[in-house]
Amino acid sequence: MATENLTTSVTLNNGIKMPRLGFGVWKAAPADAQQAVKEAIEAGYVLLDTAKQYGNEEGVGRGIKAGLAETGRTRESLFITSKVFNGDQGYQSTLDNFSGTLDRLQLDYLDLYLIHWPVTGKYKETWKALEKLYAEKKVRAIGVSNFDRATLEDFLPTVEVTPAVDQMEFNPQFQQAELVPYLKEKGIYLEAWSPLGGGKSLNEPVIKKIAAAKNKTTAQIILRWEFQKGIIAIPKSIHRERIDSNKAIFDFELTTEEMNLLDQLDTGKRTGPWLQNFDWYDPQTGDPDLVQTWD
Numbered sequence: 117m118a119t120e121n122l123t124t125s126v127t128l129n130n131g132i133k134m135p136r137l138g139f140g141v142w143k144a145a146p147a148d149a150q151q152a153v154k155e156a157i158e159a160g161y162v163l164l165d166t167a168k169q170y171g172n173e174e175g176v177g178r179g180i181k182a183g184l185a186e187t188g189r190t191r192e193s194l195f196i197t198s199k200v201f202n203g204d205q206g207y208q209s210t211l212d213n214f215s216g217t218l219d220r221l222q223l224d225y226l227d228l229y230l231i232h233w234p235v236t237g238k239y240k241e242t243w244k245a246l247e248k249l250y251a252e253k254k255v256r257a258i259g260v261s262n263f264d265r266a267t268l269e270d271f272l273p274t275v276e277v278t279p280a281v282d283q284m285e286f287n288p289q290f291q292q293a294e295l296v297p298y299l300k301e302k303g304i305y306l307e308a309w310s311p312l313g314g315g316k317s318l319n320e321p322v323i324k325k326i327a328a329a330k331n332k333t334t335a336q337i338i339l340r341w342e343f344q345k346g347i348i349a350i351p352k353s354i355h356r357e358r359i360d361s362n363k364a365i366f367d368f369e370l371t372t373e374e375m376n377l378l379d380q381l382d383t384g385k386r387t388g389p390w391l392q393n394f395d396w397y398d399p400q401t402g403d404p405d406l407v408q409t410w411d
């Protein structure tokens with residue numbers, strides 16, 4: 117425990133190390149993302165998560181530049197993820213969009229590039245583009261997001277490179293009971309999006325009670341629970357005090373009993389979007405505005 121910190125990593129199936137606690141920026145406006153990413157780098161975060169769909173890659177790029185300048189850290193000290201969005205999928209357009217992402221982020225490589233959602237009829241050729249980017253060393257690892265077991269069963273037999281991660285919703289309310297053992301069997305790491313349930317898990321009475329007893333915040337209890345379960349988490353905040361406090365999970369442990377109490381909070385109900393509940397694909401424009409139909 118004493119040696120755990122924001123650089124504590126898992127080893128992905130291609131040998132690359134990926135930090136276990138990181139930082140996300142969905143729903144952060146570009147200027148907020150810029151400031152928050154700068155502050156996250158100052159706070160010592162290594163793993164940063166964005167996507168073209170968030171509309172803030174340019175802000176994230178400026179934040180990275182400012183954070184590195186402020187701290188003297190190097191680009192190589194970071195682990196930067198982005199994703200190809202739905203309307204951009206297909207072989208050539210994925211390659212083109214990857215270039216756009218690098219330009220907006222002002223980077224010359226990514227650490228991890230993901231297929232954001234499995235667009236029916238497209239995700240296999242999109243993956244071929246990711247495999248090319250990986251072979252050309254423009255990205256250190258490639259993975260998927262929002263691929264459930266059925267999708268993976270269709271997809272995995274067709275790949276040359278096995279995805280390193282599957283980024284999925286995971287939080288105390290929604291624990292992916294079916295997917296977790298399947299990913300383990302396939303050697304694919306689960307990376308939790310909405311690890312705090314998009315904020316909805318923070319007022320859960322059982323978690324509040326544990327937090328009060330341990331003099332911790334509910335966010336810290338949840339993030340520690342995910343850490344001890346071996347799940348990579350990328351909580352988002354645009355507030356400096358939360359960016360700082362969310363990383364303070366390395367000076368305490370949850371007991372087996374406390375872990376079990378959180379395990380029992382699984383309702384099997386999502387807090388965020390899923391394949392069926394949004395209009396997620398405009399082949400003409402890939403318009404990110406199309407996706408906002410959930411609460």
Ligand SMILES: NC(=O)c1ccc[n+]([C@@H]2O[C@H](COP(=O)([O-])OP(=O)(O)OC[C@H]3O[C@@H](n4cnc5c(N)ncnc54)[C@H](OP(=O)(O)O)[C@@H]3O)[C@@H](O)[C@H]2O)c1
Nearest residue numbers: 140141142165309310311312313314315335351352353354
């Ligand atoms: N692949 C995908 O399809 C997908 C989907 C969703 C998310 N993601 C990624 O996962 C990241 C995290 O997920 P998320 O942003 O949906 O949800 P989240 O990290 O579970 O929760 C973020 C929300 O909780 C609030 N918050 C954070 N820390 C807090 C604290 N200590 N106390 C009180 N409130 C706190 C934030 O507000 P403030 O910002 O106001 O502090 C924000 O409203 C995203 O940013 C994105 O990078 C990926």
